[in-house]
Structure formats: C-alpha cells, structure tokens
Amino acid sequence: MDVVKAAQLSGRTLEKVVVHPLVLLSIVDHYNRATRDTRKHVVGMLLGTSSDGVIDVTNSYAVPFEEVDKDRRIWFLDHNYHESMFSMFKWISAKEHVVDWYNTGAKLKENDLDVHALFTKYDSALQPFILQ
Secondary structure (H helix, E strand, O other), X not given: OEEOOOEEEOOEEEOEEEEOHHHHHHHHHHHHHHHOOOOOOOEEEEEXXXXXXXXXXXXXXXXXXXXXXXXXXXXXXXXXXXXXXXXHHHHHOOOOEEEEEEEOOOOOOHHHHHHHHHHHHHOOOOOOOOOO
C-alpha cells in the first residue's frame, strides 16, 4: 500500500509511505483480539526503514494500552513491554527501527498527541502520518 501525501514535518518532506501487507494484517489482528465490538482502540509500534522522504514499514508489534472509561485523559502504556519488544526485534533485524506508532481509533483524540509526545522521547525524528 502506498500513501503519497506530502507533509512538511520538522523541516523534512515525507513523500511516500510504503506499508507492507503483513503489517496491515497484524494491526487488524491486534484490533480484533483486543477491542472488537468495543469503543476502545489499540496502540502499537511500526518498524522499518526511512530515507530520502520515504518510509518503508516492514514490521509491527502491539503495545499494551488502556484508557480509563470515565476519563479518557487518563491512560496507561506499558513502556517496559515496548522496550523489551524493540530490543528483541533489534536482534532479529538490526536495520529496522521505530518509524512511527499506530492507533486504530476512528479519529484523532487529545490522548493521541500525548502518546505521540511520549514516543518522541524514544526517537525525536518520528514523522507522524495518517493512513486512511
């Protein structure tokens, strides 16, 4: 799947995002296992390579994420799980790095900005993009 929407982010132009089919299948599986028939969404990491304005998303993994139903501003994301999974993926494919994160929500929410800010602490070069 190619997404060809140019976006000016942090002084760099994102020209193309290539998402491999296995990644899409993995995200759908994560959603179906964790939140099917609920209003909740799931969060995970996108791994791959990036160069010259092209992001190639080749792998992904789910990250445990919970929101408090009564107050969506309160949420939990398992940092230790994320760090352990990324460490294991680095052993498998050293050239892959975190290129972004995913969220299965129907629209962007305030929490999404907070989650993005959290992930930029791990890698300040993350370039957000939206697949529709």
